[in-house]
Amino acid sequence: MKAPDFEYQRPATLAQALAALADADLDAMPLAGGQSLMPMMNFRVANPGRLVDLADLADLRGITRNGATIRIGAMTRYAELAASADVREALPLIAMALPHIAHDAIRNRGTIGGSLALADPAAEMPAIALALGATFEVAGQGGVRRIAADDFFQGYYDTALEQGELIVAIHLPVATPDHAFGFHELTQRHGDYALAGVAIARKGPDHRIAFFGVADRPLRITALEKAISAGTPVQDALTHLADVDWTGDLKASSATRQRLAGVALGRAIGGMRP
Numbered sequence: 001m002k003a004p005d006f007e008y009q010r011p012a013t014l015a016q017a018l019a020a021l022a023d024a025d026l027d028a029m030p031l032a033g034g035q036s037l038m039p040m041m042n043f044r045v046a047n048p049g050r051l052v053d054l055a056d057l058a059d060l061r062g063i064t065r066n067g068a069t070i071r072i073g074a075m076t077r078y079a080e081l082a083a084s085a086d087v088r089e090a091l092p093l094i095a096m097a098l099p100h101i102a103h104d105a106i107r108n109r110g111t112i113g114g115s116l117a118l119a120d121p122a123a124e125m126p127a128i129a130l131a132l133g134a135t136f137e138v139a140g141q142g143g144v145r146r147i148a149a150d151d152f153f154q155g156y157y158d159t160a161l162e163q164g165e166l167i168v169a170i171h172l173p174v175a176t177p178d179h180a181f182g183f184h185e186l187t188q189r190h191g192d193y194a195l196a197g198v199a200i201a202r203k204g205p206d207h208r209i210a211f212f213g214v215a216d217r218p219l220r221i222t223a224l225e226k227a228i229s230a231g232t233p234v235q236d237a238l239t240h241l242a243d244v245d246w247t248g249d250l251k252a253s254s255a256t257r258q259r260l261a262g263v264a265l266g267r268a269i270g271g272m273r274p
C-alpha cells in the first residue's frame, strides 16, 4: 500500500518546526530517519496530514561531551553513533548494543531520537536510556523541559511527549572507572527485534537493569536490582521476575519470555565490562 496524501515541510529552524507541528487539525508528525514512520504510513497505521522533516535542524545534531555528561542530538543516526570515538569511550553500553539494531541500511538512516520517541518496547535504545539514567531535552511551543528516562516511557508506544513536542537531545552520564556495563539480547535472527533483552549499567555495587522486548515498555524491576546490587547470585535473584506481566504473543508465551529474560540477564551479567 501507499501512504495517504500528506503535506511535507522541511523547516530550517527549531522555532519553525515547532510552529509547523503545533497545527493540531493537520495531525502533524515529525519525520526523522523515516525507518519506522514511512512503513507505518504505507501500512496506514500512521496517517499524519503533515510531515515535518527534522533534517535541517542544527539544534538536533551533534555529539558533545561536556565534563561528566554527553549530549547527543536527537537526529544523530545509529551509523554516526557507531563512528563516534566519544560514544565508544564514554558510552560503551550504546556501542555494545548498536550492532544488534536492525541492519546497515536502517542504521544509516535511523536516529536515536526517532527510536526514543517511537518507544517500541522491543527496541534497544529506550532500554539503554533507562539503564544509563538518561535525561531527554524536549522542546515545545511553551519552551524547553527535561524529562528523566524513568518518567518518559509510559506504555506501549506511549511516552511523556505532548502533541507538538520534539526530543531535541539526550543527555547521558559519561562512564567512569567504577562503571561496568552488560548487554544481551535473544532474537530469532540477527538484526530482528529482541524476543527478550537486557541492558545493565553498574556503578560501584549499584545496578540499573532495563529489560526490553518483554513488556509494554522498557522495564526496571526494583526488587531484582536491589538483590543483584546486594550480591545475590543471578540464579537466586530470578525469583524477582515472577511478579512481572511478561508479554505473551505469537513468538513467545509469557512464561517463555520470563525464562528468556532470565537467560539474557545471566549472560549480560556474566559479560559485564568497563
Ligand SMILES: Cc1cc2nc3c(=O)[nH]c(=O)nc-3n(C[C@H](O)[C@H](O)[C@H](O)COP(=O)(O)OP(=O)(O)OC[C@H]3O[C@@H](n4cnc5c(N)ncnc54)[C@H](O)[C@@H]3O)c2cc1C
Residues within 6 Å of the ligand: 029, 030, 031, 032, 033, 034, 035, 036, 037, 038, 039, 054, 074, 075, 100, 101, 102, 103, 106, 109, 110, 111, 112, 113, 114, 115, 117, 118, 120, 122, 123, 124, 125, 161, 165, 166, 167, 168, 191, 192, 193, 194
Ligand atoms: C526491517 C526493520 C528492522 C528494524 N529493527 C530494529 C531493531 O532491531 N531495533 C530497533 O530498535 N529498531 C529497529 N528498527 C526501527 C529503526 O530503529 C528505526 O529507525 C527507529 O525506530 C526510528 O527511528 P527513525 O529515525 O527512523 O524515526 P522515524 O521513523 O522518522 O520516526 C519514528 C517516530 O518518532 C517520531 N519522531 C522522530 N523523531 C522525533 C523527535 N526528535 N522528537 C519527537 N518525535 C520524533 C516520529 O514522528 C515517528 O512517530 C527496524 C526497522 C526496520 C524497518
